[in-house]
Amino acid sequence: MFSPTTLHTVPATATTNHILVFPYPAQGHMLALLDLTHQLALHGFKITILVTPKNLPLLNSLLTTHPNSVNPLVLPFPTHPNLPFGVENVKDIGNAGNAPIILSLKKLEEQVIQWFQSNPSPPQAILSDFFLGYTNNWAHQLGIPRFAFFSTRAFLSLIIDHVLENIDTLWNLHEINFPNIPRSPTFVHHQLPSMFKAYKNGDTNWISCKNSMLENFKSYGIVFNTYYALEAEYLDYIKMKVGHDRVYSVGPLNAIGLSRVNPDSGIGYDVLNWVDKWSDGSVLFVCFGSQKMLTKPQMEALALGLERSGVRFIWVVKAETSHMVPDGFEKRVADRALIVHGWAPQTEILSHKAIGGFVSHCGWNSTLESIMAGVMILAWPMEADQFVNARLLVEDMGSAVGLCEGEDTVPDSEMLSRVIEKSMGRNIVQRERAKVIREMAFEAIKSGGSSMKDLDALVKKI
DSSP: OOOGGGOOOOOTTSOSOEEEEEOOSSHHHHHHHHHHHHHHHHTTOEEEEEEOGGGGGGGHHHHHHOTTTEEEEEOOOOOOTTSOTTOOSGGGTOGGGHHHHHHHHHTTHHHHHHHHHHOSSOOSEEEEEGGGTTHHHHHHHHTOOEEEEESSOHHHHHHHHHHHHTHHHHTTOSEEEOTTSTTOOEEEGGGSOHHHHHOOTTOHHHHHHHHHHTTGGGSSEEEESSOHHHHHHHHHHHHHHHTSSOEEEOOOGGGTSOOOOOSSTTTTTHHHHHHTTSOTTOEEEEOOTTTOOOOHHHHHHHHHHHHHHOOEEEEEEOGGGGGGSOTTHHHHTTTTEEEEESOOOHHHHHTSTTEEEEEEOOOHHHHHHHHHHTOOEEEOOOSTTHHHHHHIIIIISOOEEEOOOOSSOOOOHHHHHHHHHHHTSTTOHHHHHHHHHHHHHHHHHSTTSHHHHHHHHHHHHO
16 A cells, blocks of 8 residues: 655655556547546646557647647557567457556566656656556555556446456356445356456466456555446445545546547548438437447347337448448438448437437447437447446446347347337336436536546545
8 A cells, every 4th residue: 555655755846746647558448548637637737648659649639738748658569479569459459458468568667667767857646547557566666656547437346356356266157246345236257347257267467467457446546437426336335445535436537538539530420410300319329339340140130120120220330340231221221220331420429419329338438428418328238347337227227228238149130129119219217317317427527516526636635
C-alpha cells in the first residue's frame, strides 16, 4: 500500500501537478482513459502519456486540444514470442493477444524508471489501466501513488478480483457463485471474462498476468468509468473491501470527453439522412462493436430474423463480413432497412429520436453510449466483460432485453424475429427504464452530480 511517507521529493522549481498516464492499447480501454485525461488537463494538470509508436496517432485529438499540457512519452514496443511482428494494439490480433501484450508492456519498467529519475519535473502520480496492474510496483519504487483506472464497470472488477484470488479452486467449475458480492451473482464458466477462460494453470506467463491484475485493489486509488446511481451497491462494497474511500466513479466519460472523429471523415453520415425519415422510436440499430466478427451462419440467422420481424432497422456490417450478407436480402428489405457496409457514426445514430432499440454485444463503451441516448438494448453478449454488462442491464436495471448469448451461438431466426418485434413495440417496460437510467446518468455528470464530485475529489487527492 502506498504511504504518504514514501513520496518522491519534488524539487522546489518543479511543476507540482504532473501525472504519468499509461493506457492499455485496446480501443475499449484507451478511449475512456483519454477522455479522463482530457478532464484532468482541463483541471490544470501537466500530463505525460506513455504510448508505443503505432498507438501515437490515437492521441492526436488530445494533443491538439491540449498542446501545452499533454505530451507523449513514446517508447518502442517490446517484442514477445507470441505476438506477430508489428502488433501493438489488441485490434490487430483480438482478445487472444491480451496476455502477450500485457507482458510485453511490462518490459518497459526499466526505461520508465530511468526516464522518471532523469526528469527535472517528474510525475507525482501514475494513472494506469487496470490491465497494467504491475505499474503499482513501479509506483512503489518511485515513491508515488498509483491510481488504477477501470474503463469498465465496478461490478466487473469484483468478479475479476474474486476469480483470480481463487483461480485454483474455481478453474474446473462449470458454475461459479460469488456469495460475498452484492446480490450473490452466479455465472457459468463461458460467461466470465475472457482472461479467466484463457488462463492456463501453472503457466508462468498467466501467473504473472494474474498477479498483475490483483495489484489493482492494492493501489492507492481506484477510478471507474461508471456512475454512482448505476452501481452504488458495488462501489460501496469495493470501498469496504479495500479499506478506504479513494474509490472514484467519474463516468460516463464518453459524455464529458473528447469528440470522436472518424478517420474516414464523411463516410457513413448519410445514414443520418435516412433515419430522419422515420417516426420517433421506430428504428432498430444493429451493431456489434469494432472487434467481434459474426460468422456466416450467425449473419444468415440474424438477417432472416430481422427480415421476419417486420421492423425498420439499420444494420452496420463490417467490411470484412460484407460478403456474408445473404443474397437478395438487401433488396427484399430496402423499403424499411439500411445496410451500412463498414463504419457508421454510432453515437449520433443512437442519439437520434427515431432509434428505439439497439442490438448490441454489450461492450462497456457501447453500453454507456446507449445509456446516454436512453435507448433500450437487445443484448447479445459474446466475450470479455459483455456477459457481466448484459446482466446489469437485463436483470439489475431492467432496461434491456436478452436476445442471444455466446460468441459461437447461431440463434433461431424465428425466436429472433419474435423478440425483436415484441421489443420494438410501444408499451415495453424496458424502453421506459432506459429513459430513467439516462436521466440518472445526466444527473451524475452535471455540476454537483456524483461523477463531478468524484472527479473533483480525484483531482484534489492527486
